[in-house]
Each structure stands twice: as C-alpha cells, then as structure tokens.
Amino acid sequence: MRVTVIDYKAGNLTSVVKALRHLGTEVVVTESPEDVAAAERIILPGVGHFAATRFLEEHGLKAAIKNQINVGVPFLGICVGLQWLFAGSTEAPGVPGLAVFPEFCNRFAAGDKVPHVGWNSLSIRPESKLLAGIRNDSFAYFTHSYRAPVTNVTAAVTDYGERFAAALEHDNVMGVQFHPEKSGEAGLRVLRNFLEWDPC
C-alpha cells in the first residue's frame, strides 16, 4: 500500500505523514507532477489560507491531480484540501479551485467565534464508506474559518452556528474538513478507510 501526499508548502505535513506511517503505509511526499501522475492514491493535506493552493496550479500539480481523479485514482482532501475541490472560496476570490463540485466555500456567518477551533461532533450519513465504522456523533478536531456547503455529496455534517460539510465523498473523490491526523482513534479510522477503499 502506497499513498502520495502532496507538499504545496501550506502548513505542516509532518502530522499527516506520521499518522499514515503509523497505519503501516508507504508514504511518498512530493511536489512533482510526475510523482502525482504515478500515484495510486493521493492525499492533499492543508491548513491555512486558500490562496496557498495557487502553488498547485503554478507547479503543474493541478492538471496532474485532475487527470488522476478522472481516471479513478482515490483522492482525499483534508481541510483546505477539501475546500479546493469546490469552484473556489471567498477567502481568495481570484484563486479557482479544482471545481469537481460547482459550489463555493464561504466564511462562517458572524455570531460564534471564528475560527472554529476544537472538537465537534459528526452527523454521519450511514452509507458513507469513508466514515464506515465510526459511531455517529463521534468527535473530530477542526480548525478553520471557511466551510463548504452541505450538498448531495456530503458524507457528514457538523453544526457550528450553521450546518456545513465535515466530510464528502463522490465516486473516488473524498474530503474531510476536520483533521483526521489529529482526531484520535476516529481520525485514524478515516485514514485507514481511505487507504483500504477499493474503487473497483
């Protein structure tokens, strides 16, 4: 089992890589489109600003990822990596996302403290493969100010003043807004589900 983790200089990869190695997976960390083109499974981590995804376009990674998604390679986006699957985010209006999904990500409405930081519960769609084996209302660790809308690809919903997409899955494309590498046993289970998920 091998997984390719994309390094686009956005935040810290160490925790994601450490969690994947803990699960016994071979991890390739790369910023090269050639490595992405050869990947069997791709994780796009990320924490920080949506504008950091500009790196993916500038370094030819966006096209390589798009090709891989189109041919059915399993893809998991984490945090900003999930948001990047949408058309864009009001956090960085000039930076288009991958647009696998047509909606946009927006900032949380005023009211509660923003950013949303801490452990919040997941309302899990029962047929979700990514979240299989995780008890409904389990907790996951979040840290973000922007969120993706709830749509027909949403696999789990979290409530923070409003309902937003905590996880999504559609064919071979998956994403989590929370940090599975920092969400204890439930988070490790999400990563294992992704690693073991068979597209065929």
Next chain:
Amino acid sequence: MLTKRIIACLDVRNGRVVKGIQFVDIIDAGDPAELAARHASAGADEIVFLDITATHEGRGTLLDAVRRAAQQLFVPFTVGGGIRTPDEAAAIFDAGADKISINSAALARPELIGDIGSRFGAQAVVVAIDARRIPDRSITEAEVFVSGGRTPTGRRAVEWARETESRGAGEILLTSMDADGTRAGFDCDLTAAVSEAVQIPVIASGGAGNAQHFTQVFLEGKADAALAASIFHFGIHDVRALKEELRRDGIPVRLPC
C-alpha cells in the same frame, strides 16, 4: 456541538515534567512523552509542552522529547518556551508539534506572530499571556509579565490580547499568575475580560483544583478551553473523570470511547 477542550499541560524542565507552584517551587513528575500519551488516552483534547527553563536560562526547547511524544500522539500538540524566531519554530514543527506557543519573544518583537503565522498558518500560533492583577484596579488593567513571571512589561493583558489577534495569533493561552499553582480556581473575571475582547479562542490557565473550577471558567470565564497540569499528574483526577463530572454539569465535552 463544539465542545470545551481540556488541555493537559506538561511543564518540562531538563527533559522531565515538573510543575511549579506560582512559578517557584519545582516538583519532579515524570517523563514527558509517557505522560503525554497517558493523558491523551484518558481523553485530553490537546497536549501542551512548556519548556519552563527556556527563556531565562537561554535553553532551547527539548526537541528530542517533542519528537518522542509526537510519535504516538494523534491529538493536537503544542510546544512553547524559548521560541524567538520562525526558524526555531520550524524546528519544533519538524519535530512533530502542530502549534507553537510564544510569550516573551512576541512582546519583545510583536512582528514574530505574523512572521510565524505567514509560514505555518495562524492556527499554528498560540500567544501565551501571563497576567497579574493590580490591587484595587480594574480587571482590564491586569498587567502582562514575561520571563516565567519575573519581569513586568507595563502592558495590559486585555489590550495585548487584542493586539496579538490583530497580528494574526490563532489562540491565546492566558495564565493568571495570581491563581497559578493555588488549586483555588481559575481567575474567571480575567479570563472573561480577555475572551470577550477577542474573537479567537482563549485557553484559561492557572488555578485548577477540582472539576467545579473548570465548570466556572467555562460558564463565568467564557473560556473556550482550559488547561491544567499538576491536577492530573498526581492522580487527583484523570481527564476522563473530570469530563464525566463536567458533562453532569451540562458542559459539552468529548468523552473518549
């Protein structure tokens, strides 16, 4: 529902966990990596290492202890103590920390907050504020101290908290020096004054002695998280027992399975 976080703090000195009483007396309490893992499995929502010797003795934080602890930790992990530059922060992140905490260095050079934040994201920057009330003065005039509580800065805690937020801090770790080590309860007035002044999460620290104190700091102190150290080490509580009591009080907490 977003839960209130219980953060286990390990004050580390010369590679061992210690806990000072009002920053003075030191008692040995164990190996940092081992204690971090124990707290996480008991349900701590987050682990903090503070290298309490770093600032005044010029010691670097204990990268080796950080690396060993991070290996088995799958909850957020913060390291502070003696970090003065983005490169020093980078070494801590490389060792496996998710956030760094800065205190004296941020007061000496507030640009450091943005310098680290722009490289690692605001969520990775915790600004620690050690504050002490001034007798007979309003809570908003509580003063910030640095160098492990040795040096007054003349800055007001509430005003400094606002500035750190505007400079891009992700969270504030607020320690009441009056309450620290007393086990007589958090300083709820001070915590509320800071928490209401900013949008970013405020972690209350100093004074935890029983579960009721945590309930008070969440309700009256408006804290987003609360930190405790010695209370956990000597078996007075473990995190699970604390959280079960908090849940009975109606505080939303994450109970480990």
